[in-house]
């Protein structure tokens with residue numbers, strides 16, 4: 435099975451949790467895309483009714499509009515029944531790294547407002563501890579003096595061999611999030627130790643808006659692997 439087929443399997447399994455009448459957090463990324471497509475299919479087939487979607491990015495909003503999924507926002511729906519979204523990393527305690535797609539702030543706002551947050555991944559996302567894979571740990575920062583903020587972040591995790599890099603948009607410019615902010619990616623050589631301490635430290639830096647560690651937020655993680663699907667509940 436290809437990675438994308440595994441993502442689709444996890445996504446379709448998550449959509450089995452969706453009931454008519456629900457307010458749904460719609461995730462962002464290539465795995466969540468399959469879940470949103472599936473919800474659109476079931477609505478069109480009449481198997482799901484009265485769904486309201488709360489998108490976690492402009493990209494997902496556009497996808498949902500094209501599928502005819504009725505949309506609203508957190509101002510109108512401060513409490514959401516169920517969110518379905520992907521992740522970049524999942525540790526054994528269901529803590530996540532998210533945000534390599536640049537949508538972490540709206541994802542964390544929406545998923546923080548959910549009664550249930552079902553995370554969908556293929557098995558390649560499973561790690562023993564967050565941030566140790568050498569891949570990006572995203573932090574959304576205000577553009578004002580971003581170098582100052584990036585340096586503070588890098589110094590904070592110096593003992594983990596941290597290198598902070600501004601995410602670019604692939605066209606030589608800085609990536610700009612849906613909220614008009616920049617993303618500084620932290621590349622760590624070693625684990626950052628206590629995740630809550632790291633989270634608090636990052637959020638205490640004035641130029642930081644939010645980071646990509648979703649601690650104790652997922653209520654269920656659905657993992658699709660070569661040997662089948664596993665469903666891990668908090």
Ligand code: DER
Nearest residue numbers: 463464465520521522533535
């Ligand atoms: O950017 C994000 O938070 C995405 O959800 C990411 O974490 C997972 O993206 P993927 O499903 O394309 O791997």
